[in-house]
Amino acid sequence: MLTLITTVKLVVEIALMALLAQWVLGLIAGPRKDSNLFYQLLQQVGRPFVLLVGRLTPRFVLQRHHPLVAFLMLGFVWALVTVAKISHCLSVGVQLCR
Numbered sequence: 001m002l003t004l005i006t007t008v009k010l011v012v013e014i015a016l017m018a019l020l021a022q023w024v025l026g027l028i029a030g031p032r033k034d035s036n037l038f039y040q041l042l043q044q045v046g047r048p049f050v051l052l053v054g055r056l057t058p059r060f061v062l063q064r065h066h067p068l069v070a071f072l073m074l075g076f077v078w079a080l081v082t083v084a085k086i087s088h089c090l091s092v093g094v095q096l097c098r
Contacts, residue, residue: 009085053066054066
């Protein structure tokens with residue numbers, strides 16, 4: 001169980017960091033961000049989560065807001081998984097969670 005929780009937490013953290021880095025790089029690169037190789041790489045890492053948000057959200061949510069909604073949803077999932085990990089570690093003993 002701990003392996004599953006840790007794996008989900010790791011995937012969510014990677015996606016969160018990719019979306020955050022994509023946003024920061026977009027601010028730095030400005031309008032030339034689409035030709036930036038690192039921006040495109042970060043976009044590929046975050047794309048599955050942004051597409052999932054596009055399928056889950058209603059039509060009136062603009063497509064340009066999907067990365068922000070994905071970031072917020074991933075943050076919520078990260079908080080839930082962190083609470084689940086703490087709860088699991090407290091129930092089985094902290095020594096078994098190392």
